[in-house]
Amino acid sequence: MAKFSPLMAVPIVVFASFVGLAVTGMYREDPDSLPSAREGQPAPPVVLSEFVGKELFDDADLRDGEVKLVNYWASWCAPCRVEHPNLEALSQEGLTIYGVNYKDQQDNAASFLEELGDPYTAIGRDEKGRMALDWGVYGVPETYVVDGNGKIILRFAGPITQRVIKNTLRPAIEKARGN
Template identity: 90%
Template sequence: MAKFSPLMALPIVVFASFVGLAVTGMYRDDPEALPSAREGQPAPAVVLTEFVGKELFDDANLRDGEVKLVNYWASWCAPCRVEHPSLEALAQEGIKIYGVNYKDQQGNAASFLQELGDPYAAIGRDEKGRMALDWGVYGVPETYVVDGSGKIVLRFAGPITERVIETTLRPALDKARGN
């Protein structure tokens, strides 16, 4: 008769661990969502350089008493091009959108806005990506819903589409307004 060794149980324990992780992952609310440590927290300070020819987005805009979106974008970002018509539509509805041009060339970014339109109430450049790091940005595009006191209500990673507007942004905007 073979003597039992604790090493014989190792494959069973490893397999059971993988099964447990898989089951846990299946019951998450949104498997595509990236968590944000900033939700429910005051937004970090706005530290941007001027976007020539545009009103500068600054910290006062963030805490002006109005609900707004903060959108990180770049001209080299294909999903940013995809989401742009949705941002234009939101701006036409009267939703203030503040733009953060992320690690981009000024001329390329200006051409992007000239071609597609400018939905931003004000804009600034995050040339080195330092502000993005403070905000917890994974990549562009990323959009934040910010309440009037400057608290982050929602972080959405990826392009804003009509579906995202209806299922994610509008409820967060209502929450930010206190509705």
């Protein structure tokens, strides 16, 4: 009979650890969502360049007492094109949406809005992506629900679809209105 060596337990412990991590990851509330360190915190400073011909928004606009969305987008972003009609619909409902044009060329971004419509109450340009870094943006599109005090209630990475509006955005907007 072979003697038991502590080294024989190492593969079993390693395997059990991997299984534990996998199971933990599978049972997150939403396994597809990216974590956000900004939820529940004040929105970082708004530092944007002018989007020629459009109204610019600032920190005070995020703290005006009203719930709003902050949407990071770019003309070169295919999912931004997909979500755009849904942003238009939300805007037509009266929801304030601030746009952050991310690492884009002004002319391309203006053509995008001319072609698809402009759902934004105000827009600014984040040409180098510095504001996006402060907000924790992974990539575009990303949308934040911000309450009337400027606190981030929700960060959603990916295109806003009808399902996202129903299951994710509307509950977050109602929560923001309750704050």
